[in-house]
Amino acid sequence: MNASSTPLLTVRGLSRSIGARRLFDIGELAFPRATAIVLTGQNGAGKTTLLRMIAGLEPAPGATVHWTDAHASARSAPLAPLPRELRERIAYLHQHPYLFRTSVRENIAYGLRARGLTRDEMARRVDEALAWAGVSHLKDTAPERLSGGEVQRVALARAKVLEPDLMLLDEPTSSLDGQAREQVIALVRELAEEGRTVVMICHDRELINLPGVVRWKLGDGVLDTHHR
Structure with a gap:
């Protein structure tokens, strides 16, 4: 799935103690382009803290981030x-997502409003995201009525509509079973x-075994990015 040998971004000096x-x-963590990554490790290893x-979303004293901008400048x-x-290129999805108490459509549109899109462009992108997620029929539904x-x-869909390059997903299937999980x-x-970099914390064997998935394992304070 790698589209380029140049990382999407690289983080250096990332540490956390309790x-x-x-x-x-x-010391250094490079996020490859267009790659699906599963992050595994025992509970309490720090996986969620790392992604946050x-x-x-969490303090990162001393850490630096390195990337190439839209003009190909380092x-x-x-x-x-x-x-x-x-911030506009990274989306984080909590294990138990919070939805605003409006409607499904308004939840998906929320992040687009701050970007100055025209009403027509915003409506088009929201409709595409609704269809992609298979929730068009729920567009006017209040979140508390959802499964x-x-x-x-x-x-x-709310994360995807922002067209991020890097999506960080915390246990996206942990509370699901049957058809919902599939x-x-x-x-x-x-x-x-689609060519996005997706990093998923998960213990779901089906996600871990998806074709082309790279496995990272966090344990004993060390992140193994070549885990087999």
């Missing part, structure tokens, strides 16, 4: 606060096939 315990200490730091900055250019699988699909797995597969 008291005297070192969760992880990662990359997404700019850029670097402290990871926290996350540079605005990267767990529907909430996950709406949350995926539907979410199919959407995750499509995201990777």
Whole structure:
């Protein structure tokens, strides 16, 4: 799935401790382009903390991020606060997504409103995202009336509509079973096939065994990016 040998972005000096315990200490972490990655490890290893730091949702003292901008110029900055250019290229999906108490359509449109899109362009992209996630029939439904699988699909559509280069998913199928789980797995597969970089925390063997998936394992403070 790699489209280029040049990383999408690289993070250096990423570490986190809890008291005297070192969760992880990662000298350099490169995120390849157009790649599906599963991040595994025991509970408490720091997987969610790691992804939240990359997404700019957790402090990351001393860490730096390096990337190539739209003009092919090399850029670097402290990871926290996350540079605005990267905020628009990275989407994080919580294990238990929060949806605003409006409607499915308004939830998906939320992130687009701040980007100054025309009303027609926003409507087009929201309609495409609704159809992609298979929730067009729920567009006027209040979130509290959705099933767990529907909430996950709406949350995926809300992230996808922003057209991020890097999607960070925390256990996207952990609370699902049966058809709901299969539907979410199919959407995750499509995201990777579209050429996005998708990093998923998961223990779901079907996701781990998707063709072309790269496996990273976090344990004992070390991130193994060549795990087999």
